[in-house]
Amino acid sequence: xxxxDVIIIGGGVVGSAVARELTRYRLSVAVLxxxxxxxxxxxxxxxxxxxxxxxxxxxxxxAQCAVxxxxxxxxxxxxxxxxxxxxxxxxxxxxxxxRQRLLAMIERGRANGVPGxxxxxxxxxxxxxxxxxxNFAVYCPTSGILDPFLYTIALAENAAxxxxxxxxxxxxxxxxxxxxxxxxxxxxxxxxxxxxxxxxAGLRSAKISEMLGIPGYVIQPVKGEYFVLDKKAGAFAxxxxxPAPTERNTFDTHATPTVxxxxxxxxxxxxxxDGEDYSVRQIGMDGLQESGARMFRHMKREYYIRTFAGxxxxxxxxxxGEIQDFLIDRPDSVPxxxxxxxxxxxxxxxxxxxxxxxVGLIREKEELxxxxxxxxxxxxxRRFHEASREExxxxxxxxPDYGEIICRCETITRAEIVAAIHNPLGVSTxxxxxxxxxxxxxxxxxxxxxxxxTALIREELGKAVGDVRLTNGSSAMFTGFVKGGDQA
Amino acid sequence: xxxxxxxxxxxxxxxxxxALRLREKGVxxxxxxxxxxxxxxxxxxxxxxxxxxTRFGESLSGPEYAQRFIDRVQQEGIExxxxxxxxxxxxxxxxTAVGRSCGLxxxxxxxxxxxxxxxxxxxxxxxxxxxxxxxxxxxxxxQNYINLQNIMVGREVVILGSGDIGLxxxxxxxxxxxxxxxxxxxxxxxxxxPRNIEQCLNDYGIPLHLSHTVVDIRGRERLSSVVVAQCDExxxxxxxxxxxxxxxxxxxxxxxxxxxxxxxxxxxELDARTRGAFVDEHHQTGVPGIFAAGNVLHVHxxxxxxxxxxxxxxxxxxxxxxxxxxxxxxxxxxAGQDVGHVIPQRISGTRDFTLSLRVRRPLQxxxxxxxxxxxxxxxxxxxxxxxxxxxxxxxxxxKLTADADMEVCVE
Numbered sequence: 001x002x003x004x005d006v007i008i009i010g011g012g013v014v015g016s017a018v019a020r021e022l023t024r025y026r027l028s029v030a031v032l033x034x035x036x037x038x039x040x041x042x043x044x045x046x047x048x049x050x051x052x053x054x055x056x057x058x059x060x061x062x063a064q065c066a067v068x069x070x071x072x073x074x075x076x077x078x079x080x081x082x083x084x085x086x087x088x089x090x091x092x093x094x095x096x097x098x099r100q101r102l103l104a105m106i107e108r109g110r111a112n113g114v115p116g117x118x119x120x121x122x123x124x125x126x127x128x129x130x131x132x133x134x135n136f137a138v139y140c141p142t143s144g145i146l147d148p149f150l151y152t153i154a155l156a157e158n159a160a161x162x163x164x165x166x167x168x169x170x171x172x173x174x175x176x177x178x179x180x181x182x183x184x185x186x187x188x189x190x191x192x193x194x195x196x197x198x199x200x201a202g203l204r205s206a207k208i209s210e211m212l213g214i215p216g217y218v219i220q221p222v223k224g225e226y227f228v229l230d231k232k233a234g235a236f237a238x239x240x241x242x243p244a245p246t247e248r249n250t251f252d253t254h255a256t257p258t259v260x261x262x263x264x265x266x267x268x269x270x271x272x273x274d275g276e277d278y279s280v281r282q283i284g285m286d287g288l289q290e291s292g293a294r295m296f297r298h299m300k301r302e303y304y305i306r307t308f309a310g311x312x313x314x315x316x317x318x319x320x321g322e323i324q325d326f327l328i329d330r331p332d333s334v335p336x337x338x339x340x341x342x343x344x345x346x347x348x349x350x351x352x353x354x355x356x357x358x359v360g361l362i363r364e365k366e367e368l369x370x371x372x373x374x375x376x377x378x379x380x381x382r383r384f385h386e387a388s389r390e391e392x393x394x395x396x397x398x399x400p401d402y403g404e405i406i407c408r409c410e411t412i413t414r415a416e417i418v419a420a421i422h423n424p425l426g427v428s429t430x431x432x433x434x435x436x437x438x439x440x441x442x443x444x445x446x447x448x449x450x451x452x453x454t455a456l457i458r459e460e461l462g463k464a465v466g467d468v469r470l471t472n473g474s475s476a477m478f479t480g481f482v483k484g485g486d487q488a
Numbered sequence: 489x490x491x492x493x494x495x496x497x498x499x500x501x502x503x504x505x506x507a508l509r510l511r512e513k514g515v516x517x518x519x520x521x522x523x524x525x526x527x528x529x530x531x532x533x534x535x536x537x538x539x540x541x542t543r544f545g546e547s548l549s550g551p552e553y554a555q556r557f558i559d560r561v562q563q564e565g566i567e568x569x570x571x572x573x574x575x576x577x578x579x580x581x582x583x584t585a586v587g588r589s590c591g592l593x594x595x596x597x598x599x600x601x602x603x604x605x606x607x608x609x610x611x612x613x614x615x616x617x618x619x620x621x622x623x624x625x626x627x628x629x630x631q632n633y634i635n636l637q638n639i640m641v642g643r644e645v646v647i648l649g650s651g652d653i654g655l656x657x658x659x660x661x662x663x664x665x666x667x668x669x670x671x672x673x674x675x676x677x678x679x680x681x682p683r684n685i686e687q688c689l690n691d692y693g694i695p696l697h698l699s700h701t702v703v704d705i706r707g708r709e710r711l712s713s714v715v716v717a718q719c720d721e722x723x724x725x726x727x728x729x730x731x732x733x734x735x736x737x738x739x740x741x742x743x744x745x746x747x748x749x750x751x752x753x754x755x756x757e758l759d760a761r762t763r764g765a766f767v768d769e770h771h772q773t774g775v776p777g778i779f780a781a782g783n784v785l786h787v788h789x790x791x792x793x794x795x796x797x798x799x800x801x802x803x804x805x806x807x808x809x810x811x812x813x814x815x816x817x818x819x820x821x822x823a824g825q826d827v828g829h830v831i832p833q834r835i836s837g838t839r840d841f842t843l844s845l846r847v848r849r850p851l852q853x854x855x856x857x858x859x860x861x862x863x864x865x866x867x868x869x870x871x872x873x874x875x876x877x878x879x880x881x882x883x884x885x886x887k888l889t890a891d892a893d894m895e896v897c898v899e
Binding site: 227277278279280282307397400402408447448450455469470471472474482483486 | 589590607617619622629665704706736
């Protein structure tokens with residue numbers, strides 16, 4: 001049985017942020033992740049928005065964590081070497097009713113400590129982004145966009161570099177106690193023991209909470225579907241454009257540029273039973289085509305390169321159905337547990353603030369000694385296409401692998417793919433390479449590079465043909481060789 | 489920065505044929521840039537036969553067809569850099585490329601020949617609903633795995649789209665022991681060539697379902713089934729015609745798109761119908777000295793026509809290089825009734841040229857009529873005209889005038 005001081009269940013953005021923050025101290029830390037990679041579920045399936053914090057009830061954890069996470073993100077992005085743009089955001093309005101709701105949003109923003117929000121007229125909107133619709137808007141300068149995959153991966157890799165152990169394909173199926181009071185977690189990969197359990201299981205957080213002996217929480221998965229548009233459409237999208245909030249203070253479909261220059265149109269929003277069913281529906285896409293076109297004038301079929309879906313784990317009051325705040329709790333009834341339940345939007349923005357609160361809760365119970373070897377700085381894979389021509393020439397001279405373009409749509413080189421294949425977390429799936437490098441995220445969707453990437457995975461890791469996987473367990477890419485092909 | 493007379497982007501069938509013709513015409517300084525390790529382009533993975541019937545009068549496999557050109561390119565000592573990907577072309581014809589051994593190259597060219605070919609349309613472009621499991625491949629990707637890497641992609645196969653590569657793969661997968669359950673085509677007619685329907689489906693008892701499409705893809709990790717449905721004339725699924733088909737593989741053969749990212753960077757304007765460049769009868773794009781031919785210009789049905797078109801391009805490019813200019817092409821060629829697109833889109837009215845076109849829908853007992861200012865230039869009777877087949881009509885200069893636009897229609 002493996003033993004750690006702290007075990008985190010779930011390698012999403014929050015679990016990985018908690019792991020990273022805990023490695024600042026002399027603690028042995030492990031993350032149990034049931035999937036083949038981090039950010040497989042909610043953390044990787046969203047808009048990639050760094051929220052400002054104006055939407056949430058004043059005083060709530062959602063408001064506090066979002067404002068805190070937003071304020072520090074320039075430093076965080078630099079420290080972890082992840083792409084981030086502080087674009088600002090427009091909430092657009094057409095009617096007097098919209099104006100009233102937008103003014104209320106400014107008030108709430110002010111109360112939450114969001115700086116710089118203002119109501120602007122059409123002339124100012126034209127200066128900021130002429131392609132945005134609407135007669136007037138709230139401009140919020142602190143909102144931003146980031147790459148949710150690379151941010152989660154950077155947190156996880158930085159945690160791993162500082163000593164945290166990631167156990168992939170490891171699913172917690174039951175929990176118990178040893179005689180000394182420590183927790184034991186039963187998994188498909190054997191038992192793990194620890195002093196502290198952090199439940200950061202996202203969509204499964206209520207279920208894990210119940211396994212830990214803390215029943216009563218209800219998670220309602222709320223699914224959303226998206227279109228990803230070509231970078232040709234991205235040329236028209238300068239800033240995230242959201243409609244005025246609805247009466248229930250939620251946002252309908254919006255159009256958001258990504259840090260790489262694509263556009264995301266979505267999400268819609270509907271309750272589902274199974275939060276891990278990411279199929280997209282025809283009816284959902286039909287709706288997005290219509291609502292997306294209202295927000296983004298360049299919502300054209302020729303720009304579609306992909307669709308995807310995600311689900312937000314909303315904690316609801318079982319009696320009223322009301323959506324609840326984040327739960328960050330150290331229950332007295334079950335010592336040695338930090339329970340994170342209902343971490344949904346703005347969870348990406350709030351990951352590090354939540355992680356610090358988790359550390360604080362542990363610290364109230366035991367003294368934590370700083371880890372002198374902790375290094376907060378992470379280096380991501382060097383991106384060839386972002387380098388100048390002179391730098392590119394130098395990179396190739398240093399390492400010829402930079403001269404071999406594997407993904408032509410996104411200009412990703414063999415050097416980047418090989419670096420991704422040897423990632424510190426030991427992820428070896430085709431999808432894992434994709435999210436680390438962007439290879440196959442472009443308009444040909446892997447038509448050119450996928451055959452090369454799978455060959456490199458086999459070559460670099462010595463994998464058998466049948467062991468090359470797209471994502472999880474049974475997602476084998478191939479069924480074997482052609483007749484006699486194994487002898488060729 | 490180095491300087492070259494002619495830089496050819498892509499060493500596939502179009503690039504190779506253009507290089508050889510340029511050399512024949514006396515252009516000495518030619519450079520082919522090829523991103524793969526070997527010349528030949530997509531032909532390398534097309535191991536079936538049927539290539540070369542028009543060009544060589546015999547049936548060759550793809551690699552054999554390519555090799556004929558590769559051998560001659562090598563005999564002629566035409567310089568090629570393989571493993572070299574072009575990153576950018578500027579409107580003033582500076583080509584930037586990178587490669588393992590060549591490093592970063594910047595070349596100023598007198599003429600740039602765009603012969604990059606095309607790519608496959610994807611599931612993302614179709615926005616097919618469902619999950620995203622392993623086991624969904626475009627036909628060309630599956631062909632690469634099977635023919636170049638000896639890897640089998642699946643056992644129980646459904647094919648969406650009746651494009652030629654999909655049909656070829658239906659046969660190929662069957663020969664490798666896979667079970668091809670059917671080919672589903674949203675149009676009421678096949679998009680591949682009749683000979684491929686016969687030789688790849690009918691000969692193997694593989695059913696073709698016209699006016700059908702895939703409306704759902706199921707399975708979380710590996711594909712477990714697809715749902716197909718019948719479609720109406722506007723390609724919308726008809727309710728209650730859905731049928732779930734258990735399978736582990738879905739092959740998409742739903743169209744090819746000319747690969748024009750570099751052309752756009754060079755300032756070349758594209759035709760929304762072909763998704764290739766607007767060209768004149770010299771195959772010159774809107775940017776002087778930049779030429780295009782083959783599948784990067786418009787998707788061809790047979791490689792033989794790719795080679796022939798590239799040779800015509802090279803005739804003009806050689807003239808451009810040796811004499812310094814080409815005659816103005818001030819007249820427009822318009823696609824009229826039932827014509828999907830035309831190549832070229834501009835002519836001079838003073839020279840012979842080959843008109844290429846495709847019809848919009850299958851037609852019988854029709855005439856392709858070419859007119860200039862209402863005057864009939866050419867009429868070609870056709871018993872059958874299919875969208876799958878490219879129609880090529882040689883037009884003689886003596887039939888033309890230099891003062892009126894041209895219109896092509898089917899009557």
